[in-house]
Amino acid sequence: MRRDVLALIWLTCLLTGLFGAAATVRTARAASFDPQLILSEQEIRDADAMSLTDIRLFLGEKGYLDSCFDADAADGLLKSGSQLVADAARRYAINPKYILALLQKESSVVESAVKPTSKQLEWAAGYALCDSCLRRDPLPQKYRGLGKQIDAGAAWMDWYLKNVTVLDSLPRAGQSRRIDDLTLTPANAVTAALYAYTPHLHGNRLLWSILNRWFGQNDLPNFPDGTLVRDEKTGAVALIQGGRFRPLASASVLASRFRGSGIVDLNEYDFGVLQDKYAGRPVRFADLSLVRVEDGTIYLLVGAKRRRIVSPAAFASTGFNPEEVEDAVAADIDDYEEGDPIGAASASPVGSLQQDASTGGVYYVESGVKHPVPDRSVLTANFAGWRIAAKPKAELAKLTTGDAVRFADGLLVKAQKSPAVFVISGGTKRPIPTEKDFLSFGYKWKSVLTTTQRVLDLHPTGEPLTVGE
Numbered sequence: 506m507r508r509d510v511l512a513l514i515w516l517t518c519l520l521t522g523l524f525g526a527a528a529t530v531r532t533a534r535a536a537s538f539d540p541q542l543i544l545s546e547q548e549i550r551d552a553d554a555m556s557l558t559d560i561r562l563f564l565g566e567k568g569y570l571d572s573c574f575d576a577d578a579a580d581g582l583l584k585s586g587s588q589l590v591a592d593a594a595r596r597y598a599i600n601p602k603y604i605l606a607l608l609q610k611e612s613s614v615v616e617s618a619v620k621p622t623s624k625q626l627e628w629a630a631g632y633a634l635c636d637s638c639l640r641r642d643p644l645p646q647k648y649r650g651l652g653k654q655i656d657a658g659a660a661w662m663d664w665y666l667k668n669v670t671v672l673d674s675l676p677r678a679g680q681s682r683r684i685d686d687l688t689l690t691p692a693n694a695v696t697a698a699l700y701a702y703t704p705h706l707h708g709n710r711l712l713w714s715i716l717n718r719w720f721g722q723n724d725l726p727n728f729p730d731g732t733l734v735r736d737e738k739t740g741a742v743a744l745i746q747g748g749r750f751r752p753l754a755s756a757s758v759l760a761s762r763f764r765g766s767g768i769v770d771l772n773e774y775d776f777g778v779l780q781d782k783y784a785g786r787p788v789r790f791a792d793l794s795l796v797r798v799e800d801g802t803i804y805l806l807v808g809a810k811r812r813r814i815v816s817p818a819a820f821a822s823t824g825f826n827p828e829e830v831e832d833a834v835a836a837d838i839d840d841y842e843e844g845d846p847i848g849a850a851s852a853s854p855v856g857s858l859q860q861d862a863s864t865g866g867v868y869y870v871e872s873g874v875k876h877p878v879p880d881r882s883v884l885t886a887n888f889a890g891w892r893i894a895a896k897p898k899a900e901l902a903k904l905t906t907g908d909a910v911r912f913a914d915g916l917l918v919k920a921q922k923s924p925a926v927f928v929i930s931g932g933t934k935r936p937i938p939t940e941k942d943f944l945s946f947g948y949k950w951k952s953v954l955t956t957t958q959r960v961l962d963l964h965p966t967g968e969p970l971t972v973g974e
Contacts (some may be wrong), residue, residue: 537726537945537972538713540706548600549662549695555601557591563605567616573626578656583822589655597663606715607658610708626651630658665698676701686950707772714774725778726946726972729930731914733768736776741770746840749785751822761792762808764784764889767915769947789837796833803830807855807871819848827833829969858891863898874907879963882912882956911963917948920958933967945972
């Protein structure tokens, strides 16, 4: 068959239709990501995990790949996407689930609402495409094409596992290596191979997430209340609160209400799992919003509190514009704590930072109460960008002294001379016992804020945060 005709056939990707919706083939999988033990050798070598019929039904459910045809690199025969995957799995004793997940991770050709493009199909497994390679280089061109990519993706894993014990140049189990600013020690040859193929933590977590979503338990660790999670593909952000996934309605909500909170970046699959399983009401309002509920009561939303404005005179005294009031229902602000009412004589209803001109001490002042800011780390985390007004000592002395300001929920913190890391949740500090627990939640070491033991002690110690939850 002429090569141009062959290319036209598989690039066209005929409409699927021979197979309808399929029952997904599932096996038990670990519910948490361990960057040092991603897959077992038994799992990667399970070439019989899916039959040809299973693969066809699966691809028919997911998208268009089964209707894409190309020549098999091994025998030159024209085959469908499912046949190419099944034959490569059998030929190299590699799990077809892994091959499918590899294709999705590298090019998104398996699960797509539209037909894959020629570029996606030509480089479906990302084989021979290093970070510094050009597609027009001779080596990538040698492996260009759907059939060649599927064959090479499976063949390479088989070759690696057969040669890792005899070729000193190949990274192997037990050898530590630096991956994305982390020192990781693969626990088995499969994990070492995965990092050799994709030398990035993100890419391997993505592979695990795809496998887990398609064939696993669809579970993720229970993120503590106050955690912000972000879809790294779309930029969408949600708050985990009361076990619910609450999308933030706008960028202004994030910028104004969650200044001190760290954000956990998730791939689109993990983000989608949380969104589907734990959907909750959106977080609608930016900080300092005015909202009117069904009975006509107006509230000022300040931080995590809703403060009732007691009368029209009190509203007038705040200096706010009546046109700024948004209509809402009471359920929209149920997650806010009830704060002190705002009367006509209320002082500083929106809060401010004030500094003792004599001692240099900084306070958060709201409604006549000054709350000490105990350390620069708290100032940086909770009040980034705020202006600080110098006040005479005598003026600050007239204010009531309240509790010291504590860290906002969702923040990762540690003391200066201790390796122990905590996440702030519900006003408590929850210890994270192991590095595996830390990485399984998608946390990054660079996000950990160092503070003093005195500031840490302001937060009661909560239950340890482990992936076993």
